[in-house]
Amino acid sequence: KAGVTQTPRYLIKTRGQQVTLSCSPISGHRSVSWYQQTPGQGLQFLFEYFSETQRNKGNFPGRFSGRQFSNSRSEMNVSTLELGDSALYLCASSQSGGDTGELFFGEGSRLTVL
Amino acid sequence: DQQVKQNSPSLSVQEGRISILNCDYTNSMFDYFLWYKKYPAEGPTFLISISSIKDKNEDGRFTVFLNKSAKHLSLHIVPSQPGDSAVYFCAASFSLSGGYNKLIFGAGTRLAVHP
Numbered sequence: 001k002a003g004v005t006q007t008p009r010y011l012i013k014t015r016g017q018q019v020t021l022s023c024s025p026i027s028g029h030r031s032v033s034w035y036q037q038t039p040g041q042g043l044q045f046l047f048e049y050f051s052e053t054q055r056n057k058g059n060f061p062g063r064f065s066g067r068q069f070s071n072s073r074s075e076m077n078v079s080t081l082e083l084g085d086s087a088l089y090l091c092a093s094s095q096s097g098g099d100t101g102e103l104f105f106g107e108g109s110r111l112t113v114l
Numbered sequence: 115d116q117q118v119k120q121n122s123p124s125l126s127v128q129e130g131r132i133s134i135l136n137c138d139y140t141n142s143m144f145d146y147f148l149w150y151k152k153y154p155a156e157g158p159t160f161l162i163s164i165s166s167i168k169d170k171n172e173d174g175r176f177t178v179f180l181n182k183s184a185k186h187l188s189l190h191i192v193p194s195q196p197g198d199s200a201v202y203f204c205a206a207s208f209s210l211s212g213g214y215n216k217l218i219f220g221a222g223t224r225l226a227v228h229p
Contacts, residue, residue: 004157033216033217035219040123040221041221042118042120042203042219042220042221042222043158043203043205043219043222044219045216045217045218045219048216056216090157090158092157102148102160102163103160103217104160105150105157105158105159106157107155107156107157108157
């Protein structure tokens with residue numbers, strides 16, 4: 001069974017640009033969550049999608065958005081990039097999100113903003 | 115407001131000894147706790163969990179202890195091995211309306227096990 005796949009793995013952008021990251025969950029998983037990892041801050045919750053609906057959102061500005069498609073694949077978008085957006089963005093999937101919370105993570109997309 | 119705190123950013127332990135990683139939380143509504151392990155260039159992987167109705171869960175060399183009155187949990191690794199060197203994240207979960215859970219993570223503790 002294939003794991004969670006995130007693309008691209010690495011990317012470099014400049015301030016003011018926008019970026020779109022993609023996540024393909026494990027087959028059969030309907031819940032997709034996004035996290036931002038920065039040194040010293042751990043994993044900060046961005047949002048969670050289930051059946052194409054955003055069910056929960058973290059404390060990030062509106063520049064961060066996402067969506068989920070009918071095949072459960074998800075994308076997140078960051079507009080008007082700032083230097084502080086440089087981070088590892090992790091996607092995680094679970095079957096329903098209504099279980100005990102175990103998530104399966106992808107390897108992440110490392111974004112560098114110059 | 116950090117609801118899950120890992121106050122030790124790093125820990126160094128000799129191979130064969132016990133590693134103890136600590137985690138504190140503030141929200142008494144949390145009902146499930148998990149530990150994840152992360153190697154460089156990889157995503158976090160689930161290690162062990164514990165429900166709030168228990169105070170201990172053991173899986174091989176890994177044991178998690180939960181002290182609800184102190185809002186504290188710890189992960190014990192015995193004996194520690196060099197392959198255990200990684201960043202360990204503590205996470206907590208609580209049931210939200212709608213029946214689904216959201217994981218809140220700590221900042222992580224980098225464990226180094228040296229020969």
